[in-house]
Amino acid sequence: MAAAAGADVIDVKDPSLGALGEAAPHVVRAVREVTPLHLPVSAALGDGPFTPAVAAGLAEGAAGSGAAFVKLGLRHTSLAEAAATLRAARAGLPPGVRLVVAGFADSARAGSPAPADLPELAGAVGAEGCLLDTAVKDGRGLFHWLDETELRAFVQACRARELFSALAGSLRVEDLARLGPIGPDLVGVRGAACAGDRVGGRVDAARVRGLVQARDLATTVA
Numbered sequence: 001m002a003a004a005a006g007a008d009v010i011d012v013k014d015p016s017l018g019a020l021g022e023a024a025p026h027v028v029r030a031v032r033e034v035t036p037l038h039l040p041v042s043a044a045l046g047d048g049p050f051t052p053a054v055a056a057g058l059a060e061g062a063a064g065s066g067a068a069f070v071k072l073g074l075r076h077t078s079l080a081e082a083a084a085t086l087r088a089a090r091a092g093l094p095p096g097v098r099l100v101v102a103g104f105a106d107s108a109r110a111g112s113p114a115p116a117d118l119p120e121l122a123g124a125v126g127a128e129g130c131l132l133d134t135a136v137k138d139g140r141g142l143f144h145w146l147d148e149t150e151l152r153a154f155v156q157a158c159r160a161r162e163l164f165s166a167l168a169g170s171l172r173v174e175d176l177a178r179l180g181p182i183g184p185d186l187v188g189v190r191g192a193a194c195a196g197d198r199v200g201g202r203v204d205a206a207r208v209r210g211l212v213q214a215r216d217l218a219t220t221v222a
Helices: 025-034 052-064 079-091 115-125 148-160 173-179 205-221
Strands: 010-012 041-044 069-073 098-104 129-133 164-167
Touching (some): 025 052, 052 069, 069 079, 079 098, 079 115, 098 115, 173 205
């Protein structure tokens, strides 16, 4: 449904397990099998924290199930711990599968590295991209924690290191107009694409089409 409505990436996670709730490999595989081949599937590995061995195993499982992107959360993780965990995850991935460093805009309460530290961290461990999400889903979205100047600096720091940037965090369709001038490579949504609540809601084609239209307008204006 999301693919037919114009989504660019199909992301798999279990929202009952957190912001980046681990997607079971058999679910990733099932999604990959019904997703058009030209669209990549991404998989969340969990919010964190992880030991390096667990991170490597999760990354390998998601990649083996057909994920083109794997996202590793850094909740309750120091910079040094994050580097070790991410390097292990990277080592568990075959060529062509991209590692995404997933940090949190509300980093102080998530116990994760600060958003400004993520691009350098990602570059150092061989990741291909950085995601900013919100750890706690309490209605306060990305723009509550970071303003346009801070988000633009994040995107530019990623670009300077040849990383792709992704922004998420309780984003609404009206937020896409603000994101256009910031210029992230990807924007992630769940609640805004679903009818019903964040955990139990189902993807709604009309909502996805509305997001695609808002994205196209924001890109044109930017």
